[in-house]
Amino acid sequence: MFLLLPFDSLIVNLLGISLTVLFTLLLVFIIVPAVFGVSFGIRKLYMKTLLKIFAWATLRMERGAKEKNHQLYKPYTNGIIAKDPTSLEEEIKEIRQSGSNKALDKTPEFELSDIFYFCRKGMETIMDDEVTKRFSAEELESWNLLSRTNYNFQYISLRLTILWGLGVLIRYCFLLPLRIALAFTGISLLVVGTTMVGYLPNGRFKEFLSKHVHLMCYRICVRALTAIITYHNRKNRPRNGGICVANHTSPIDVIILASDGYYAMVGQVHGGLMGVIQRAMVKACPHVWFERSEVKDRHLVAKRLTEHVQDKSKLPILIFPEGTCINNTSVMMFKKGSFEIGATVYPVAIKYDPQFGDAFWNSSKYGMVTYLLRMMTSWAIVCSVWYLPPMTREKDEDAVQFANRVKSAIARQGGLVDLLWDGGLKREKVKDTFKEEQQKLYSKMIVGNHEDRSRS
């Protein structure tokens, strides 16, 4: 029994030493650079290594599959139906003309065949529709050694399985605790830092300090997610008195944008940890937090935002007009509220590279904590941020047209599909005004003919 004692203390010593070493490494390589905003380039090196490994893995699978004569890639599944781009009128005329026993100059008013068009269109949408596709995660074309993205790959050899196992070990036992430690550090520094800055009297020193506390903590959080971000066109960054709008894929978007610029946040007051963070942040600089009851009142929201924007000493507001998280293959309809205020709009496009980790938050499938765990056990989060030149509303444009113009610019820059549909369709049904459009078009055709005939 006595032999165990020195053995025990040896283990304790080893543990103590390794923890100290780890902590020092953490401090030197991650936290200190974050504080000063410099980078050693470790993350970029990491990314390059990972890419090489993924390419090797995919090559191995292809070779293995060829040897065994298996089919490696499932057919491209972006849609199964060839949809014709003809309009409603053309198609119905075609259908009617194929009824050859009617003279072509007499346009019949209504025919049994008109129902064909709508019937077929209905069937096509039941089989495959544009909107629902946007709310499920994007499918990858090469495997990134995460089993959660293994939709398309069926053939995996022993070597690859070992590699995958190694990957799991690294991600869960090394990267995850590291990231959690960093996240913890980042958030607590944010809360403590902003509260302390809040005690200072208002003035330039307070602003300076507040800006740097915010930036520093966001940079630590960025490293906590191993996010490798490339910023383009930084000269177009938002200025005071403007509104920054961006497309929304996940809650991480906030951290990504805020680590490169100093913004005023807009949002609902939450309880719990989020609430603590929000209350601390607002002590250091004026963010715009709304009570749950105030969110419904659009005029109140617009008024507060306008007041904030008109005060030139206040920071640019950060807003995500889609209203919900989209899977980063397209941009959905922007809600017009933020475009009615009349301030300069600075559009920002964010595009994630899904090869390293899918950042899309499918809130109907995963809660916030599950989502964050998934993020922290992915390899990395790689994204590009483009700052677009500022836009203002023109004299003859209304808010909706302005919103659409901004949306197209963002979609074009980020290489995303520009959809007319409303992100709210994730949870609600189509608005009645949209439903009536097609019906109006068809009935105009029929009634137009009817009236012509009765007049002649």
Next chain:
Amino acid sequence: MGATHSASEEVRELEGKTGFSSDQIEQLHRRFKQLSGDQPTIRKENFNNVPDLELNPIRSKIVRAFFDNRNLRKGPSGLADEINFEDFLTIMSYFRPIDTTLGEEQVELSRKEKLRFLFHMYDSDSDGRITLEEYRNVVEELLSGNPHIEKESARSIADGAMMEAASVCVGQMEPDQVYEGITFEDFLKIWQGIDIETKMHVRFLNMETIALCH
């Protein structure tokens, strides 16, 4: 689906019954799961999740067609409460392109099946005739989106169209003869010689030609 062995047997069985290829069946199965929320059956409410369908003026008739016992080949009338994947495929198979290589009899049969599907859409009370009321109902639904059309115009359009259909089927009618309704034979007569097949099918992409190119 269960173990891979029985799954491919199921797929082969479905291939035989409905005529879809195994790739298409797999695709449609994914779509089925998406619509049903991973349940084994679909109910009418599940079709509310397709936003594009809301734009269609006859969506209620289309959704109804999925549950119609006559289309499901389960009985002469009535509606099922829920359908499973095989039923889903049966309805979808009405919209497959007609395989012209199968021989004239088969082609004629497929054509009749498609027209019968349409006939069932019009004939909502399953009595085998499309009456004036049912016809009016369809026209009203098709024109329902436009608030400026009064019911009277919709009615007169329907009446006019019905008259034309009657003239094709029965020839000249006596002034006091009542036209009971369009039977399925009359319906077929209207479409004789007219190529409706190209309009009554959904063009599936040929899966083999769209392999990934790396």
